[in-house]
Amino acid sequence: MSVYDLICKRRTVRRFAQKPITLEALKQFVNAGRLAPSASNLQPLEFMVLEQTRAVQYVFERTRWAGYLPPDQGKPSADQAPVAFILILVNKKIRAEGYGADVGAAAENMILAALEQGVAACWIGSIIDRADIKAELAIPEHCDLDSLLALGYPAEDPVAEPLDGSVKYYRDEQGRLHVPKRTLASVLHINGY
Numbered sequence: 651m652s653v654y655d656l657i658c659k660r661r662t663v664r665r666f667a668q669k670p671i672t673l674e675a676l677k678q679f680v681n682a683g684r685l686a687p688s689a690s691n692l693q694p695l696e697f698m699v700l701e702q703t704r705a706v707q708y709v710f711e712r713t714r715w716a717g718y719l720p721p722d723q724g725k726p727s728a729d730q731a732p733v734a735f736i737l738i739l740v741n742k743k744i745r746a747e748g749y750g751a752d753v754g755a756a757a758e759n760m761i762l763a764a765l766e767q768g769v770a771a772c773w774i775g776s777i778i779d780r781a782d783i784k785a786e787l788a789i790p791e792h793c794d795l796d797s798l799l800a801l802g803y804p805a806e807d808p809v810a811e812p813l814d815g816s817v818k819y820y821r822d823e824q825g826r827l828h829v830p831k832r833t834l835a836s837v838l839h840i841n842g843y
């Protein structure tokens with residue numbers, strides 16, 4: 651599939667099959683993140699892969715999912731939980747602020763590299779108690795936990811649709827997730843606003 655087709659196809663997934671992702675594949679996703687554009691080429695980001703059940707469970711319990719959905723429709727149930735995480739860390743000795751665009755570029759690179767292998771993701775910024783996670787995983791003081799990618803083979807097939815009033819994603823009667831997106835015509839300006 652072309653990169654453009656992958657970009658169009660990509661949706662955040664919050665229900666996963668309980669099938670492991672190989673460490674080799676996870677390393678490849680991180681490699682895609684490592685090679686992302688970086689302001690001043692400072693490359694302040696580091697990445698932590700979690701694929702052992704205990705660590706995955708520990709972090710899963712400290713994540714919040716799908717704020718627009720009722721609780722029973724948002725966070726995956728235990729049998730649809732992510733099977734791996736990639737934590738995006740910021741080495742503050744290299745850059746202490748202004749790294750948001752670097753994180754964005756690296757995250758999307760990893761998400762698309764994963765999708766090419768059939769692995770879906772939910773990028774998670776809503777983390778309960780980063781300090782707890784840092785302590786549990788021995789993340790040093792000079793590294794911030796920015797956000798993380800929850801990963802797994804998809805067990806749902808969300809669909810994008812033209813935004814009509816509300817940005818809130820929702821599940822239909824069949825449980826399928828619908829994601830409103832602003833139309834191209836509403837965001838595109840050519841040769842001036």
Ligand SMILES: Cc1cc2nc3c(=O)[nH]c(=O)nc-3n(C[C@H](O)[C@H](O)[C@H](O)COP(=O)(O)O)c2cc1C
Binds near residue numbers: 660775797
């Ligand atoms: C920086 C960032 C943080 C996000 N944090 C969360 C989160 O904490 N929990 C969650 O369920 N989804 C999170 N998302 C996923 C968004 O809800 C999702 O991208 C949005 O609804 C659009 O859906 P799409 O990714 O399918 O286009 C986050 C996305 C981004 C870019």
